[in-house]
Amino acid sequence: MREATPKTVYLKDYTPPEYLIDEIELTFELDAERTLVRSHLSLRRNPQCHSECVTLELQGEELELLSVAVNGEKLADTDFVITPEAMIIRRVPQDKAFVVSIENRINPAANTALEGLYLSSSMLCTQCEAQGFRKITWFLDRPDVMTRFKTTLIADKNRYPVLLSNGNRTGQGDLADGRHWVGWQDPFAKPCYLFALVAGQLECVADEFITMSGRRIELEIFVEQHNVDKCAHAMQSLKNAMRWDEETYGLEYDLDLYMIVAVDHFNMGAMENKGLNIFNTKFVLARPDTATDSDYEHIEGVIGHEYFHNWSGNRVTCRDWFQLSLKEGFTVFRDQQFSGDRTSPAVKRIEDVNALRTRQFAEDAGPLAHPVRPEAYIEINNFYTLTVYEKGAEVVRMLHTLLGSEGFRKGCDLYFKRHDGQAVTCEDFIKALEDANGVEFGQFRRWYAQAGTPLLTVTQHYAADAKQLHLTIQQSCPPTPNQPVKQALHIPVKLGLLNQDGSTATVRMRDNSATEVTLNLTETEQTFVFEDLPTQPVVSLLRGFSAPVNLNMERSLEELAFLLRHDSDTFNRWEAGQQLACQIIFGLMTDLQNGRALQLDEVMIDAYRSVLSGSFDDLSYQALLLALPEESYLAGQMAVIDVDAIHQAREFVKTTLATRLRTEFQALYAQHHRDESGCFDAGAVGRRRMKNTCLSYLSKLEIEDSYRLATQQFQTARNMTDQMAALAAIVNSYHPNKADSLESFYRQWEQEALVIDKWFALQASSSLPNTFATVQALMRHPAFDMKTPNRVRALIGAFSQANPVHFHAKNGEGYQFLADQVLVLNELNPQIASRMVTGLAQWRRYDPERQALMKQQLQRIVASEHLSKDVYEIASKSLA
């Protein structure tokens, strides 16, 4: 917890470490309340660092010191100082290597922050990224200090029969007192943020993988007994990921053992600790009856993500935490590629862009905007953001687009070869891509340094006599905190042209012709000329969302409907439908605000009818074409967000479409409805997605027929996708069986924490009346627990981030509620508390009354005592 104003760390102040730690021998005598840690650090001066100082400063927090010695000689109290954040040894040998030995005690059971060593249910586990290792013992806790770890775990054999750490098992044995020990050694030097240990009563689900060079790798997933039947999908995903990385990047796994442990209490998704990943159960456990198709997809994505980190993150790691996107942006890009290849590239791309635009764009336009490579932080945990992860991945994707997949692969090969075993920077990554391809990405580097979402404004002029199309693109970028003026970026803009009949027109520029081109936009304004066009073509711009930008281009509803019908680019086809819906919804909002009666444009109905009657191999894609833009995406487009108008207008469109296209929705529902136990294959996933999209529309009709359909599906569903979709249709309508259904669902799934999370989240995000009272009641529900991050996210997170209408209630009750919870969480778990504050960060986007109410709660948070650095940083920057 914080005293005075916490200090800011700056990228510009980076200096190499004064000392290195080549090796650590760690011994844990594990106990839930009193764990003893003994460490021997083999240190030496860093030859690259020539400072004069003879002191050694090791980071450590919330540790109880028992003893410290240098080269075996116990230090006297006058030889060192302990501060809340460090141990400073006044003099250490300068001319030769030396050993520091430390004994300290920690209390995992008291660790509700879930950082360092903590207790989750009955197991002990660790989370060290970014700076959790210093809560285990004193160390040079920075990623550019890479150490070989030898770890011995000692614990009661009954309570903790399984003892795991990084690398390979080197020995084990029983002790006379009922305890046992297991030794581990990791042959790869690593930063301490990749250290992990786990102790508990765990079952092991085992398999194996043969690598491309013929090595046999043991794969082990550890879960509590009652979850053994939910590991098959995670295991298959792991094997898929290992194969994919060999085939796509030529990268092979390097240890003989790969372990994954699933824990109930986890601050984020998962962690790529060397050889011993620790996962939130949410991203491991799945059975068709407990997990939805989207859970299956997320599991595969996160398993892939953590696996891919073994190279992009572990073998080549970050020099400092400002370089976080070096591993995260790159690894997200890799997991996106993997998931696209596994399922449907078109659908995956749309989902990723949708998430990016609704969430990252908001971050980039608000008070917490920061570059992909931030320049300053108070608490690094606050920078595991959508910008570092998702925009970071877009930046890597643009490099991939500019180099083509072969050039990109050549660049990656060089990067991994050149920097294997090193801690490097984003600059090193770009340099490797440049050097391998003999190209220069000078201006492109600005993407790492400049925050904010660029805006492209496009105008076109068709010169009939010259048969030319002139396309002018202007780029600009709004100011962000500390960056009032922006420079032009290098933006790859993919483009195709369509003839009036919908066929592909040839794109001819000077001497080149192709069906599609990538324009290099580098100036503030640039005009591109396309030749040989006997009639005016329709422009399909920013195909595949080739850059993370906003696009401003005037289009008629008819032109958008045309593109929705004909664009051969799957992303832009979907995007045309989204823009069509946006224009219509915004028109309706204006009508609402002016008290006019609402009427839905026939263009929209026709467009949807033709999607409904179209034939699609990929039903998931068809379902996406029918999904209206989310309220949060619409909000992002407004100067002053009017949550009620957005909701009303969008609901009106949905209800009208359901009314007018009822027969079509019903027919498609019937066509794709199967009574199946829910296997995760593309065909079945697509059918369910399509069917449940129809159900969601039909439930808007508030008629007996739809109620019956929802009830039937709810009662007969044999997979969670269908059961949850039916329950959602019931909960989000005036269905007469709402209370009963919620009750029976709860009773059915009481023992499955992850399913109960869905039950909380569904109710918390309902836009129907009385939701706030429901949320308050759920806070007192026996199954609610402030110490379980998944539960907090399911209830408080869903209400404040996925329920705009009720969270932004005009009387401010939602804001006050959130601030109350943030202050409680602040004492328990600062990381989760600060995540929750972001619900208030966008306060400037609302009307003056709401602004005042939101600001008041932020001020109340900032003014409260014992504020963690995490919450202080987010709340104070939101107000700045």
Ligand code: ARG
């Ligand atoms: N490296 C992990 C991942 O992306 C996430 C670690 C998040 N750490 C944190 N302090 N928020 O897979």
Ligand code: ZN
């Ligand atoms: Zn990651």
